Amino acid sequence: MSIDEAQIRRLIAEGDLEAALRKIIQGTKVTLYQIIRKMSVDHYLADDILQEVYIKVFRHIPKFEWNSALTTWLYRITINETMGQIKKEARRKESGDVEVDKAEDASVDFENAMKHFDHAVSLLPERQRAVFVMKYYGESSFREMAEILDQSEGGLKANYHHAVQKIKAHLKSKEIISS
């Protein structure tokens, strides 16, 4: 994420919330979308969530106290919003599986492997999924995540470890990776 917090803060102080939001969107849309997308899988759901995130940001940013980094706050809204939406979607995915191509071509193998990988991520419990996605795709530090998710670094490391083990186990069960 690349945002100029000082500039955004100045725009908010001047009352130009729309300009502030535009700066935030421009600097964060790709990263936040990737995180949401990896947590929610479906593009349309991810799109809805991301738009809702920015609307919440717009609503609440005048009250933001700047005690933490703006990016941390954005991550927190994103994760909370995504986990909230995922809860609504979770039930239908529990018994689902992915379509796998049977072709022997290496590129198709990899494509299938990625489908299974994404599916394995989508099967993780919400918090483990959030930790895994933030660490893996958002490249957040455990310290930063501890602030965002309000959880100890030790707990987050355990979550991440469990998430990786579950993904590996899923891929092994599908014979995507060897033991």
Added chain:
Amino acid sequence: MKWEEIEKRAKKQPLSGVPTDYFDTLEEKVMNKIHEGSLPGNRVRLQKILLQSAAVLVLLIGLFYFLPKSDLNPENLSMEEQYYFYMYQEDLDLEEVWPELDDLSVDTLESWILQAHISDDILIDELY
């Protein structure tokens, strides 16, 4: 395939199903939602409506309390009228009392009851 290979390549895999212009149009979609949706214009409008409703409510309460009361009061009624009135107050069985009403109109009786601040909805309903 090895886990390390999957792990390394998964990070780089492009996200499927993303429209090519998605990131170019996202900003305007959000801004349109803000302009046309519930924010902030609607919120302001809603606040205005709520304020107007509250003002009307305060006005009505004020009217109720400060308008001069009519002198229709059980204490100002004739002995006969008071008798009927208190019969109503003590006994809600209108079927029993109704034949004794004679000259009293329902409107008059209702007025007395309201003036006496009887808020028993059953009694009021039964008058109709």
